[in-house]
Amino acid sequence: MLGGAGSNAGTLLGAAIFWAYTTLTRSLDQFIPLGADQVGALRIMLIGLLLMVLMIWRPQGILGNKDELTLGK
Numbered sequence: 001m002l003g004g005a006g007s008n009a010g011t012l013l014g015a016a017i018f019w020a021y022t023t024l025t026r027s028l029d030q031f032i033p034l035g036a037d038q039v040g041a042l043r044i045m046l047i048g049l050l051l052m053v054l055m056i057w058r059p060q061g062i063l064g065n066k067d068e069l070t071l072g073k
Contacts (some may be wrong), residue, residue, distance in 0.1 A: 003062050010063035017062075021047060 003014025025046065029039045055061070 009062050010061050013063055014061070018047075021050070 002008035003012065008030070022043075025043045028043065029036060032039065032042070034042065
């Protein structure tokens with residue numbers, strides 16, 4: 001969904017972006033004075049927000065094309 005389901009490169013890009021997101025936000029509790037459970041909830045909310053913005057901005061995924069959505073019409 002993140003990179004685009006219609007291409008292998010999109011799938012790999014989506015996995016790389018998600019891995020980078022989890023790696024970068026793993027130490028979020030050092031910068032934000034919250035408990036571990038609150039930081040975990042914040043990380044989930046941020047990835048949800050990112051996915052919602054992506055579905056509004058590019059519903060076909062980052063590397064997807066418009067033909068996938070219209071079934072070639």
